[in-house]
Amino acid sequence: ASEPSLSILVPSTPEDAELPRVIPLLCLLSDFTPPWSAVLWGTGEEASEGLMDAGAIDRNGVFSVWSLTTIPSQMWNQKMICTCTAKENSTGRSINVTVSKETERRDAGDCGIVFYAGLPCIFSLLLIQLLILLWRKCPGRGRAVQRQKEIPMRQIPQ
Incomplete structure (x- = not known):
């Protein structure tokens, strides 16, 4: 089985644009085969599952699944760090990826x-x-x- 890939997609907004009241964050777990389980969201204080799709299987039998959570824009502006974690059922092994408003802005400055x-x-x-x-x-x-x-x-x- 191949090593799964985990990434967080964040909406891009121009610096002078007004942010919406809630910021949607999408975590994509791809290139995995079961027994990888639920995707969890962490905001430093608490962990939650968010909304998760049923997943999709490509013609090679490789799965992809996404999880959506929303963050209030006030918390996002306070440079909150969000973590997306995927866990493997059989071994308890996990992978995670983090994102914050600072990392999003730094990528756009090049x-x-x-x-x-x-x-x-x-x-x-x-x-x-x-x-x-x-x-x-x-x-x-x-x-x-x-x-x-x-x-x-x-x-x-x-």
């Missing part, structure tokens, strides 16, 4: 690095292309090829 590092690189590439274009149009003195005798053009009267 885009600034791309902007501040990428923008100068793009600007530099455009500047290099412009310099190459100008150099081709206006070669340095003494390097221009002298043309043969030019024939002056004149206007033919009609």
